[in-house]
Amino acid sequence: MIPAQAITIDECRHGEFVISTDRARLDLDVIHEFLTKSYWAKGIPRETVARSIENSLCFGVYDESGSQVGFARVISDFATYGYIADVFVLEPYRGQGLGKALMEFIVQHPALQGLRRWNLTTRDAHNLYDRVGFKPL
Numbered sequence: 772m773i774p775a776q777a778i779t780i781d782e783c784r785h786g787e788f789v790i791s792t793d794r795a796r797l798d799l800d801v802i803h804e805f806l807t808k809s810y811w812a813k814g815i816p817r818e819t820v821a822r823s824i825e826n827s828l829c830f831g832v833y834d835e836s837g838s839q840v841g842f843a844r845v846i847s848d849f850a851t852y853g854y855i856a857d858v859f860v861l862e863p864y865r866g867q868g869l870g871k872a873l874m875e876f877i878v879q880h881p882a883l884q885g886l887r888r889w890n891l892t893t894r895d896a897h898n899l900y901d902r903v904g905f906k907p908l
Contacts, residue, residue, distance in 0.1 A: 781880060785872035787835045788864075792880070797824060797831050798839040805842070805859050812857070823857070830877055832860065832869055840864040843873055845883065853883055855891040 782791040803820045806812040812820075824844065832841030841860040847853040855877060860869045877883070 781876075783872070783876050785832075785869060786867070788840070788867075788869060788872075789833045790841075790873055790876045791831055791833065792829065793831070794824075794829060796833060796837070796839070797829060797842075799824070801839045801861075802842050802857075805861065806857060809859070827856070828880070828882060830873060832864075832873055834864070841869055841873055843877060845877060845880075847883060847886070849882055850885075851887045853886045853889050855889065858891070 780791065780793045782789055782793070784790075799817070799821055802824070803815070803817045806815050806820055807817075827844035827846050829844045830842065831839050834840050841864065843858040844856050845853050846856060855874075858870070858873070860873070878889070
């Protein structure tokens, strides 16, 4: 059962940007366009991205106009384990601390407290993940 904290909308600000769990704000076109070109999800069908979003706790990053500029999602049982997936910040918005702010917001989210293990798999951005406590296995 998904806890109420995973259903409620949480938001935080990072300068002029907002990080939010509000599913209504997610822009499937932006998410799919990035993922389908990424090394980890190259060519992924739009319908698969939509299903993955429906079954995850999602975090969007938005600029002051409300346009989506970043994303991440967590797959979890909300008791012991959380897998962080599909983390990205669009190229023009990198270098502003958004990735770090996004990751900090994720690991501090109320629905994800008390997890015994976190996991993410990546071949890039190791410094980012190290700064929020992730270490290579």
